[in-house]
Amino acid sequence: MGIGEAQxxxxxxxxxxxxRAAGKSSTGNSILGREEFDLKRSAQCVRRHGGVADRHITVIEAPGWWRNYTVEDSPELLKQEIVLSVSLCPPGPHAVLLIIRVDTSFKEINQKSVQGHLDLLGERVWSHTIVLFTCGDSLLDTSIEQHTESEGQDLQSLLDKCGNRYHVLNNQNRSGHTQINELLDKIEETVAQNNGSHFEINRKFLKEIKERRRAEEERAEERMKRIKKRKDKHQITDE
Incomplete structure (x- = not known):
């Protein structure tokens, strides 16, 4: 098998x-072929598994950011979850699917927002990223190429950064397996383009994020203990 040939x-x-509300949970359910992801928003990563088309698939859903927020506007805990998401399927994901609704316009602020949040994972993540357009049914008779051209430079520059890798998904139609099989094929092609390798985040950076998260959790636990102690003290005084 030649170099760069998908297997x-x-x-x-x-x-x-x-x-947020781009269709990540619905996409996860479409990939796995059943309702595994809760459509309610979660502040933490969610991991699910399933068997699809003779493959064992692990899907991690990272929490979403506000659509018009730059990465500087997003809370620290959200940014940490985004970084930690790629460590939840060791040794690392074969692909990062960047979910974008095809039925809403994509402006400069959206491009800055998306790029800033993915850049948290380092420059190498872009060679493993596929843009996945959801709400594909809204295109009607318009091709995805016509749509991206009509959206202008902001969307096109994002696609360029992803090596022009994209796929369209209609989350409302799960009866046919063709769109998911084609997506899985594109993921395998992406792996082949990366010489058979998966994405792996810088270990030193990941360790720093985990240590920071652990320290914050310990501080939160200490605060809860102090609050409980004060409550218990007040109860004793009242009695």
Missing amino acids: HLSDLRIVLMGY
């Missing part, structure tokens, strides 16, 4: 990224 992978690891 069938029996194990696939996928991370879903995107702004």
